Amino acid sequence: MRLYDSLRQEHVEVVPPDGVVRMYVCGITPYDTTHMGHARTYVVFDALSRFLEDRGCTVRYVQNVTDIDDDILRKARQLGVPWDELGRRETERFLRDMDALNVRRPTFYVKATDHIPMMQEIIQVLIDKGLAYVRKGNVYFDISRDPDFGKLAHMGYAEMLRTANERGNNPDDPHKDDPLDFVLWQAAQPGEPTWKSPWGPGRPGWHIECSAMAMQYLGAQLQIHGGGADLQFPHHECEIAQSENYTGVEPFAQAWVHVGMVYLGGEKMSKSLGNLVLVSDVLQRYSANAIRLALLGYHYRQPFGYSDEDVARAEAVVDRWQTALADDRSHNPSGSITAELLEHEAVAALEDDFNTPEAIRVMNRLVDAALAGAVDSPLVAARAIRRIGGSLGLSLPAGE
């Protein structure tokens, strides 16, 4: 299938060398509740993995939990609970929300704190290769030694710096040679959890966590590396710099796949703006099928403006699909619409950069035809609805 690669900025054919698609998707930092922005990203990659399996691939899917991070430590201090307890609790809540949305668990669901040795191994190799430097117990990646740095960002230096600063970079760190150099290992701070290291006690930087977990489970090259669009820079840029310099293998991922942001009333849904729509609240009002269909009703790269009306409309659509599977009217084999053709059209849409809105439109045509008694083969129509519905991760009644 073809996917849009944010690095090359074009559609690329995803070619699993041995029939195995190695897919890594950046996971949550567990310090707060799951909102529709999370839901969209994980529903998209869940549906993508289901579709790849439908196409005969094996999907080895790794998703991480960033269970040590500034945000967790800050929130734990505010709440007066141990940081690891907060992480465990919020991870459980996230998984309950994902289960309720019919999002399958990844093949490997892994925590950053279980992979410190692999992170240290990568950091040491980067130091040995002259790409990282040690200052007062901190280790930084030296971007001046990597001419490729910035290749995913597609931005000039000033824009990279501004964007990085908005997303967690500290440009004023006096130990850095360049304000864009990023932390691989940070020296122990009073009251923070620390791990032993060759550079002194401390904890890993955020970016190195994902490089380590991706490579530990999937090797030097992935077919798909995914995440929200706000991770493209600096997080995924830094992952490329660390991973490709560590292994010497390029590209680290055949396709960098980024899911558009979720908006509410024209503003990006974000914790800082306080305009979050929580998954658990939406699930009180609508079915998981409707929420998934609403999210997948927009192409994954487009921004998604959340509205209850969209989900309500999706609920009606799912009802019609279910009716078509159950209703006698759709069992009349005398129609002129070729069900198999529409099935192929829907599959072709999904193969073309996972165009779920187009696949849904095609299925709606098939459902309308089936309910009007206008398809040539009700059996094939039912099979197609179940198949495409299955790739989108809808729970539909099983066939006979």
Ligand SMILES: [Zn+2]
């Ligand atoms: Zn990541």
